[in-house]
Amino acid sequence: MxxxxxxxxxxxxxxxxxxxxFDRPFTRDGYDSxxxxxxxxxxxxxxxxxxxxxxxxxxxxxxxxxxxxxxLVLDALASGITQVVNLGAGYDDRSLRFRSPGVRFFELDLPxxxxxxxxxxxxxxxxxxxxxxxxxxxxxxxxxxxxxAAGFDPGEPSLFLxxxxxxxxxxxxxxxxxxxxxxxxASGSTLALTAxxxxxxxxxxxxxxxADETLFGGTSPLHTIMSRDTWMDVLKSAGWEVRDxxxxxxxxxxxxxxxxxxxxVQTQFLTATA
Ligand SMILES: C[S@@+](CC[C@H](N)C(=O)[O-])C[C@H]1O[C@@H](n2cnc3c(N)ncnc32)[C@H](O)[C@@H]1O
Numbered sequence: 001m002x003x004x005x006x007x008x009x010x011x012x013x014x015x016x017x018x019x020x021x022f023d024r025p026f027t028r029d030g031y032d033s034x035x036x037x038x039x040x041x042x043x044x045x046x047x048x049x050x051x052x053x054x055x056x057x058x059x060x061x062x063x064x065x066x067x068x069x070x071x072l073v074l075d076a077l078a079s080g081i082t083q084v085v086n087l088g089a090g091y092d093d094r095s096l097r098f099r100s101p102g103v104r105f106f107e108l109d110l111p112x113x114x115x116x117x118x119x120x121x122x123x124x125x126x127x128x129x130x131x132x133x134x135x136x137x138x139x140x141x142x143x144x145x146x147x148x149a150a151g152f153d154p155g156e157p158s159l160f161l162x163x164x165x166x167x168x169x170x171x172x173x174x175x176x177x178x179x180x181x182x183x184x185x186a187s188g189s190t191l192a193l194t195a196x197x198x199x200x201x202x203x204x205x206x207x208x209x210x211a212d213e214t215l216f217g218g219t220s221p222l223h224t225i226m227s228r229d230t231w232m233d234v235l236k237s238a239g240w241e242v243r244d245x246x247x248x249x250x251x252x253x254x255x256x257x258x259x260x261x262x263x264x265v266q267t268q269f270l271t272a273t274a
Contacts, residue, residue, distance in 0.1 A: 004112070006047040008168060008221040012113070013044035014052050015164060016091035018062040021054065024070055026097045027077070034096035037124050038117075042091075047219070061267070064251050065194065068269050069163050072192045073098050076159035081190075083158040085147065087138060087177070088165030091117065095131045104130050106152055108143065111135040138165070139173045144180040157188035164267075167196040171204075171224045175234055182239030185274035191240055192271045196225040196253065202263045204230075210256045211265075225265055240272035 019035045026032045043051035052058075073084060077100050085106045086092055090113060095105030109117070114135045121128045134150050136143065148154060160181050166174045181191060198207050204226055212220035226234070228248070235242055250266040257263070 004110075005219060005221040006045075007216060007219060010044050010046050010052060011164075011221070012090040013039070013042045014058065015062060016093075017042055017044055017054065018059055019066050019093070021059060022063065022066050024066055024097065025074060027074075027100050029101060030097045030099040031093075031126050032097070034093035034126065035091075037126070038091045038093050038096075038120050040120075040123075061251055061253065064249075065163065065267070065269070068249065069161060069192060070094070070098075072161075072190065072271065073159065076190060077103060081157055081159050081188075083152060083156055084161065085152065085158055085181075085184075086161045086163075087136075087143070087181075088162065088168070089117075091120070092161075092163070094161075096126050096128070099127065099130060104132060104151070106132045106134060106147065106150060108134045108136040108138065108146065110137060138177055139169055142180055143177060144183050147184055152184065154184045155186055157186045158184070158190075160185065160189065160191040162191065162193035164194050166193060167222050167224050169224060171226065171234075174224050175238060178235060178238035178240060182274055185239075187274060189274045190271060191274070192269070195228075195231045195268050195270050196222070197228050197231060197250070197266045197268045198225050198263050200227045200229060202227070202258055202261075207256060207258045207263055207265070210258050211254070214256060215254065228268065231268075231270065235270070235272055240274060243271045243273060 016039045046052055073094055082103050087108050089107035089109050114133045132150050134146055136146050207225055250268040253265045253267045255262050255264050
């Protein structure tokens with residue numbers, strides 16, 4: 001593979017390690033120790049190769065996300081959904097934590113991540129028979145082709161998760177992915193995603209360029225940050241209707257100075273129906 005952006009590697013590992021710190025629910029057939037087991041030996045090395053220290057500031061960013069997405073999975077299972085599709089799943093443990101009879105979990109990520117996850121799953125004694133791992137580059141591949149080829153049934157209502165992933169894709173790829181997912185979403189399906197949102201009126205390209213320069217020294221892995229209104233338009237055009245659109249659920253992510261004004265970027269949590 002081409003060398004991955006080291007900041008992306010670090011963030012992928014860090015968010016999984018962060019979840020180990022939280023008390024979380026699990027199902028009767030699920031494994032409470034799954035996130036810990038999946039991250040054994042991980043250090044989330046930064047671009048300098050040094051392990052990332054877990055600290056309160058970083059945990060505060062992660063803390064609201066785990067319960068939001070955990071709850072959605074549990075609600076979907078309670079409603080009888082039998083397919084959970086986790087896009088850019090990384091080392092997310094929900095396919096183990098929320099293992100349930102008759103429910104299949106599809107996890108998509110880049111080939112080297114899938115290979116490592118396979119290796120990590122094989123090293124556990126968990127029952128992984130309800131997990132389908134799919135190699136995918138969400139920037140270019142069509143999930144509309146990959147999912148059915150992997151046994152996904154587009155006729156069944158499903159839960160689609162896109163947690164902390166869209167910001168790493170180009171905005172055009174985000175739109176195509178959302179439209180592709182809508183094409184696989186039977187009526188009654190739900191999409192839950194995190195969207196990086198900047199204030200209305202801030203120039204998205206200028207903000208991304210400034211963040212790249214000031215926060216990442218020219219190596220930013222972040223590509224999609226938009227106003228909430230733009231996110232709403234993108235989701236609507238792709239065929240998704242956001243639930244409770246006037247209610248904002250969010251955590252502050254970072255600030256950058258754009259055109260002399262401080263722009264607060266938030267991670268907003270959005271849930272939509274097909
Ligand atoms: C911050 S991690 C989040 C992982 C997981 N959703 C979680 O919350 O633990 C971002 C994930 O998106 C994946 N990702 C980024 N770009 C991708 C691409 N082009 N295709 C597939 N996956 C991608 C990364 O490999 C990584 O696993």
